[in-house]
Amino acid sequence: MPDPTVADTFAAALDAGGPFEPGPRLAVAVSGGADSMALCLLADRWARDRGGSVLALTVDHRLRPDSATEAVDLGRRLERRGIAHRTLVWRHGPVTAAVQATARDARYRLLEAACVEAGILHLLIAHTLEDQAETVLLRLAKGSGVDGLAGMASMRETAAVRLLRPLLAVPKGALTAVCAAAGLEWFEDPSNRDDRFARARLRRLVPLLAGEGLTAGRLADTARRAGRARAALDRAAARLLAEAAAILPEGYIVLDGAALAAEPREVALRALSSCLTAVGVGGGYPPRLERLERLLAAVLDGGLGGGRTLAGCRVQPRKKSGRLLICREPAAAKELLAIDPAALRAPHQPLLWDRRFRLRLPRLNGIDRPLTVRRLGTAGRIAAKAADALKPGLPAVVAAALPGLWQGDTLIAAPKFVASAEARELCKMPLCDVTYAPVRPVVPPGFAVA
DSSP states (O other): OOOHHHHHHHHHHHHHTOOOOSSOEEEEEOOSSHHHHHHHHHHHHHHHHTTOEEEEEEEEOSOSTTHHHHHHHHHHHHHTTTOEEEEEEOOOSOOOSSHHHHHHHHHHHHHHHHHHHHTOOEEEOOOOHHHHHHHHHHHHHTTOOHHHHTOSOSEEEOSSOEEEOTTTTSOHHHHHHHHHHHTOOOOOOGGGGOTTSHHHHHHTTHHHHHHTTOOHHHHHHHHHHHHHHHHHHHHHHHHHHHHHEEEETTTEEEEEHHHHHHSOHHHHHHHHHHHHHHHTSTTSOOOOHHHHHHHHHHHHTTOOTTOEEETTEEEEEETTTTEEEEEEOGGGOOOOEEEOGGGGGSOOOOEEETTTEEEEOOOOSSOOSOEEEEESEETTEEOHHHHHHSOTTOOHHHHTTSEEEEETTEEEEEESOOSOHHHHHHHTOOEEEEEEOOSSOSSOOOOOOO
16 A cells, blocks of 8 residues: 555646546556656555556666566566556667657657557656756756756647656656655666766755755745746747747748837746747747747847757748748758658548648559658748749748659649649649648647646
């Protein structure tokens, strides 16, 4: 039986992240450490009490010789307790740089894909009070603003799942006690003590910092207070974007520069960041604060000139209207998506290209050579045949980053952004149904505070 205090804290955190469906099904990321093992026990009891179930997911990163054996042993221990378990294997070549960041990104991709496959909407992660404190310290060292100091959100929505962190107010010691009381063994990842990684080095400083009053609890309090400020700023930025941003189906934004300038800097910064993140990097990490500040200063001071690039975006003024054009930087839209010609002879699922566009290719016969989906721009220009069919007034820099279907250097099909039936006839080219669907929306869900 889990400690009542810990169980109550966990249940309150989950309830705050609700609502849940009847008989809730939860996925729990389980590494084998005490934190995630305790989370799995707590989630299992919570779900069973409500007629639901838990699926434990372990990612075998294949970065250590014993990882596969550990995952099998972990699965057996959980299954003996009636908890379903699945191991997800990250298959990769040599990883020599940014090992932890690369592994983290792969881990979340695998976990989310497993949730989609299992039809599970809620993914629980075992980040604790100390993890939140370390996050604040790391971001403080990087000069982060309010967003960084707010730490990790208690809930975050992705395209696939709701990611929940119900243990952000629980210290690691309490979770170790949960496992010990249940007679459940755990093991520690050696990388947690590896001084090559910043978090491991930081942990050595924790006792010294605590002696000066900078305890994990106080750092977590700082995160919670900064989180409240961030949530308020998010609401203000969402209001600004609703009033001042036009989101076009070709995947670009026209932003009212005067409305941006009228807002407090912090609101303007996050509104600009949201536009860049949705249009440029398709849902990845937002641009670094100091670079974003420089870009906003250039926007407000009229120093953009012909335009600037940041986060895979091109930002340039529209002189007649005083508005800003924010679009994908053509050179950054470099994905090459291989297409089997046989796929064009039958209906198929939409493809995701450049993490921003979903496209359905036309049905074509007589194609027997390999095809690719890539940007229309070639050497900085639009393929001439595609230009005939594109909507009048569409900026060339936008069109250059749109997807087309190519066979070698020949454009086979252009995106379905045409002005009229006459333009289609003039072009004499099959057209692709293209929908702008970035991984992260321009106005993301507000920051959830633990």
